[in-house]
Amino acid sequence: MSSNPTAIQAHGVYKRFKTGRTHIEVLKRVDFDASHGEVTMVMGPSGSGKSTLVAALSGLLKPDEGKVRALDQDVWGLRSGRLDRFRLDHCGFIFQGFNLFSALTALQQVEIILKYQGHSKKVAREKAANALMEVGLETKLNQRPSELSGGEKQRVAIARALAKDPRLLFADEPTSALDGENGQIVIKLIQRAAKQYGAAVICVTHDPRLEAYADRVIHLEDGRILDDRRVDHTPADPGPHANADADHRQPALIGA
Ligand SMILES: Nc1ncnc2c1ncn2[C@@H]1O[C@H](COP(=O)(O)OP(=O)(O)OP(=O)(O)O)[C@@H](O)[C@H]1O
Ligand SMILES: [Mg+2]
Numbered sequence: 001m002s003s004n005p006t007a008i009q010a011h012g013v014y015k016r017f018k019t020g021r022t023h024i025e026v027l028k029r030v031d032f033d034a035s036h037g038e039v040t041m042v043m044g045p046s047g048s049g050k051s052t053l054v055a056a057l058s059g060l061l062k063p064d065e066g067k068v069r070a071l072d073q074d075v076w077g078l079r080s081g082r083l084d085r086f087r088l089d090h091c092g093f094i095f096q097g098f099n100l101f102s103a104l105t106a107l108q109q110v111e112i113i114l115k116y117q118g119h120s121k122k123v124a125r126e127k128a129a130n131a132l133m134e135v136g137l138e139t140k141l142n143q144r145p146s147e148l149s150g151g152e153k154q155r156v157a158i159a160r161a162l163a164k165d166p167r168l169l170f171a172d173e174p175t176s177a178l179d180g181e182n183g184q185i186v187i188k189l190i191q192r193a194a195k196q197y198g199a200a201v202i203c204v205t206h207d208p209r210l211e212a213y214a215d216r217v218i219h220l221e222d223g224r225i226l227d228d229r230r231v232d233h234t235p236a237d238p239g240p241h242a243n244a245d246a247d248h249r250q251p252a253l254i255g256a
Pocket of ligand 2: 050051052172
């Protein structure tokens with residue numbers, strides 16, 4: 001169990017989709033929880049229901065059955081306007097395809113969300129510029145997506161998600177379109193949202209290299225959680241037994 005406060009708790013989440021005359025069950029009564037200050041990674045084969053789970057947890061896709069409590073609210077009990085507001089105020093989203101507006105500059109991409117949230121133009125601009133600085137894009141504020149690299153686009157998307165200081169951060173394959181180096185920059189920024197700002201981070205990934213940044217790894221297969229384990233990072237202090245530690249420090253990661 002985590003000693004950090006629980007941010008999300010879901011029970012019996014069930015979702016099926018109609019395909020032709022039949023239904024496929026995509027989430028088969030999943031129980032899930034995630035805590036503040038932690039990176040919870042969701043892994044599993046393609047089609048196992050990871051994106052559907054994240055959508056159900058984050059108020060994007062209503063499950064057929066089950067309950068999701070997030071930040072002490074019954075997410076699917078909220079009326080749609082309240083749910084939109086909940087997402088706007090508390091949830092950051094980072095997706096594989098960046099989801100940037102092609103006509104807007106980096107600064108405007110971030111600013112627009114803050115204006116929606118009700119910040120004045122001046123405050124929105126300041127906060128947006130700060131967020132972009134935090135991800136190392138201070139020299140690219142006025143560039144549009146077509147003038148940015150993949151890694152830079154993903155960093156704009158992260159700045160946009162983090163500028164509002166979300167309590168919940170949902171990332172779905174945030175590094176899959178990036179090379180190793182840019183992937184690492186991105187996952188470190190995502191981890192910082194948990195460690196520095198106390199967000200509950202739920203990150204879907206196929207990339208086993210990202211496990212090193214997880215506090216917990218959940219394996220989903222065929223709509224069910226098969227495995228749920230904590231990653232122990234405690235012996236980070238290289239002492240006289242550093243080499244011995246390195247061998248058994250993260251046994252759960254090997255062969256995952
Ligand atoms: N709107 C939909 N209508 C019908 N079937 C859907 C719909 N959305 C998802 N599915 C199906 O549900 C299953 C799970 O999809 P989901 O996107 O959650 O998988 P995933 O684990 O995220 O996979 P990937 O790793 O490829 O992104 C898949 O078989 C998919 O085809
Ligand atoms: Mg997916």
